[in-house]
């Protein structure tokens with residue numbers, strides 16, 4: 001069902017790597033913000049610092065990693081022809097960094113000029129990226145559930161961009177927009193439509209390949225993105241009133257679809273051909289377990305309406321699910337790209353190191369342990385504010401270690417090239 005891998009289509013290594021190497025720095029910045037501002041960031045989702053921290057994650061860490069992954073994945077695994085990837089990356093990468101920086105500054109300083117500048121920069125940089133990648137995935141002759149998921153995810157990213165820019169303009173100009181409900185619609189398209197559907201689509205491909213599991217069942221891989229899209233669509237149709245109990249029912253259905261992806265993936269893990277649990281696999285597993293916990297946690301509002309419940313759901317989704325899975329995938333994808341490029345370059349002339357030799361398992365495992373502790377402390381900090389600043393420090397350590405490990409993977413690539421030269 002999957003299109004074949006076409007390695008000769010791979011972009012130059014600098015194209016995905018510039019995004020991958022930037023991503024952890026946004027996580028470090030998020031940790032620093034939490035260290036400086038402390039518990040106010042975990043008390044309400046609407047605090048300016050909280051919105052800044054959320055976007056350091058979603059429009060910084062996650063967006064950088066996902067854009068980099070798409071630039072590699074679409075030509076190699078989805079048969080898509082991306083227009084001048086080197087140019088595209090050289091333009092989009094700095095624009096996204098500046099845009100995310102401006103948006104964070106806008107939240108923190110509450111300056112209309114920054115909101116407008118962030119909106120414009122995102123519209124140009126991300127808009128350009130979506131158009132070029134959209135053309136590639138729409139024109140690809142390849143078919144299958146992954147391609148459909150990629151198409152839906154990119155369309156959802158466009159809706160996220162449009163609603164995000166509308167929100168930013170509304171805040172800058174003081175327009176009479178229903179901001180909180182619009183933010184709810186924007187968040188659903190960003191996390192449910194873009195991030196989760198992309199994650200599922202890529203998983204259909206990489207989980208069987210890297211984790212040696214059976215393929216996802218056909219009915220599931222085809223149905224899940226559409227089901228999630230339908231829930232996000234119904235959620236948007238409730239705008240601007242979101243009447244209860246409809247709001248809770250639709251929210252729970254969305255989380256249930258998301259959790260079903262976690263459950264199916266864990267089921268596939270149980271049927272792996274080789275029971276090796278490397279660190280990348282453990283990160284993946286943690287993300288899937290977090291998805292199941294998210295479903296349980298989404299029942300909490302039935303027992304009370306504490307604002308911290310939403311913050312807890314946010315920490316679990318952003319840090320437990322998305323950060324973990326991206327972290328785990330980077331540990332597989334980057335050594336794989338290294339190996340691929342070296343193999344293509346030198347052929348039989350010199351044998352590149354194996355993927356396992358690119359970065360010591362002990363380095364990845366140590367960072368995974370820090371990550372587990374960080375997740376536990378951040379989740380606890382929602383209810384025990386005294387843990388917020390230590391959580392910020394741990395987040396900096398976690399992301400800093402990831403940054404260092406990614407640089408080590410690049411170092412392995414450079415060392416091999418230097419040796420052969």
Ligand code: HEM
Pocket residue numbers: 045046050051054055058059063103118119122160161163164165167168171179180183186187190191195
């Ligand atoms: C790229 C993916 C993005 C994702 C996944 C995303 C996600 C989110 C989430 C989850 C929230 C709710 C925050 C909370 O409840 O604490 C939010 C709010 C917001 N987002 Fe984004 N966002 C993205 C991009 C953007 C962009 C590009 C802009 C604007 C240029 C933007 C502007 C805003 C604004 C202004 C709010 C807050 C609205 C308010 O104060 O009422 N977002 N976003």
